[in-house]
Amino acid sequence: MSPNDILRIAVIGGDGTGPEVAAEGMKVLDAVARLEGIRYESKDFDFGGDRYLATGEILPKGALEELATFNAILLGAVGHPDVPPGVLEKGLLLELRFKFDQYINLRPVKLFPGVETPLAGKGPDDIDFVVVRENTEDMYAGAGGFLKKGTPDEVAMQTAVYTRKGCERCIRWAFDYTRKRNKKKHLTLVAKTNVLTYGHDLWWRAFQDVAKEYPDVATDYNHVDACCMWMVKNPEFYDVIVTTNMFGDIITDLAGILQGGMGVAAGGNINPEPGGTSMFEPMGGSAPKYTGTGKINPIATISAAAMLLEHAGHERAAARIARAIETVTGTKMKSQAAGKMGYTTSEVGDLVVGAL
Numbered sequence: 001m002s003p004n005d006i007l008r009i010a011v012i013g014g015d016g017t018g019p020e021v022a023a024e025g026m027k028v029l030d031a032v033a034r035l036e037g038i039r040y041e042s043k044d045f046d047f048g049g050d051r052y053l054a055t056g057e058i059l060p061k062g063a064l065e066e067l068a069t070f071n072a073i074l075l076g077a078v079g080h081p082d083v084p085p086g087v088l089e090k091g092l093l094l095e096l097r098f099k100f101d102q103y104i105n106l107r108p109v110k111l112f113p114g115v116e117t118p119l120a121g122k123g124p125d126d127i128d129f130v131v132v133r134e135n136t137e138d139m140y141a142g143a144g145g146f147l148k149k150g151t152p153d154e155v156a157m158q159t160a161v162y163t164r165k166g167c168e169r170c171i172r173w174a175f176d177y178t179r180k181r182n183k184k185k186h187l188t189l190v191a192k193t194n195v196l197t198y199g200h201d202l203w204w205r206a207f208q209d210v211a212k213e214y215p216d217v218a219t220d221y222n223h224v225d226a227c228c229m230w231m232v233k234n235p236e237f238y239d240v241i242v243t244t245n246m247f248g249d250i251i252t253d254l255a256g257i258l259q260g261g262m263g264v265a266a267g268g269n270i271n272p273e274p275g276g277t278s279m280f281e282p283m284g285g286s287a288p289k290y291t292g293t294g295k296i297n298p299i300a301t302i303s304a305a306a307m308l309l310e311h312a313g314h315e316r317a318a319a320r321i322a323r324a325i326e327t328v329t330g331t332k333m334k335s336q337a338a339g340k341m342g343y344t345t346s347e348v349g350d351l352v353v354g355a356l
């Protein structure tokens with residue numbers, strides 16, 4: 001979209017603390033929109049566990065069509081203690097990722113000033129990389145089934161699906177991103193070619209082929225297990241990582257704790273095509289025990305709002321939020337852990353607005 005168009009944002013607060021953090025993300029977005037003269041409109045949607053328990057439906061009829069009229073979705077959290085695992089994840093989060101073909105899951109891993117990392121001797125200069133996770137295939141595709149379910153001979157199959165189109169478009173986007181990021185211009189493919197000799201052979205070949213179009217980007221390869229080791233030992237080695245959906249899920253939790261944990265880590269589910277609807281979210285869950293207590297950290301959601309603006313072409317506004325976040329983590333907040341911030345959820349939002 002062009003920066004002069006009215007940006008349409010759908011807000012899905014979701015479960016638990018999701019609505020509280022989404023409100024802070026929108027508070028900061030609204031403040032920066034005023035300062036930067038960005039025109040936007042937003043609408044709240046009450047999708048999530050409570051609605052599901054009351055009505056039996058997760059996304060009501062017509063919801064996808066309506067959401068498709070928005071440029072972006074800001075999602076708080078998905079996960080309700082009274083709903084069995086997988087129901088809301090599949091019915092809401094994964095459904096939106098798949099239906100809107102958000103084939104990039106972008107996860108910046110940046111240690112903000114003043115934020116504690118469990119890595120001894122590493123600081124903000126060492127922990128600053130990005131994971132580009134494929135977001136529509138792999139074991140997430142939902143292919144599989146049971147045989148003889150519930151008997152002693154039961155068989156369960158969970159198939160990892162990889163397509164040439166799926167991996168190639170993600171890899172190409174990661175190369176473009178690495179070039180545009182313009183830091184070390186170093187892209188590492190993370191996979192498991194020594195064991196997954198079909199699926200990850202496809203990824204390996206696509207990576208080699210696309211690399212030829214980007215002679216200015218240095219390429220590397222890590223097996224996923226080794227990547228976990230290197231990420232802890234030498235996080236400064238990484239600039240951009242591109243990886244499969246399942247491995248990307250796992251390594252971005254590891255990466256998330258390096259940058260200060262779930263209160264800080266944000267992600268974007270991006271459909272890069274013109275007219276695509278993308279979705280931005282904090283990486284943490286719904287943290288039911290903190291619901292309504294004002295203890296949850298909204299920084300991740302505020303970061304997600306900045307990613308939303310950047311994706312919509314408002315780079316300056318996004319950078320302004322990022323700088324304000326750094327001021328608040330660096331000079332105000334005592335900790336990034338829930339209940340230990342020294343401020344309530346909404347006070348942290350106010351501090352970021354003040355720092356804008």
Ligand code: IPM
Nearest residue numbers: 078089090093094249252283
């Ligand atoms: C994430 C989450 C989701 C995933 C869950 C909630 C389905 O862990 O965004 O990383 O596995 O992708």
Ligand code: MN
Nearest residue numbers: 249250252253
């Ligand atoms: Mn995850």
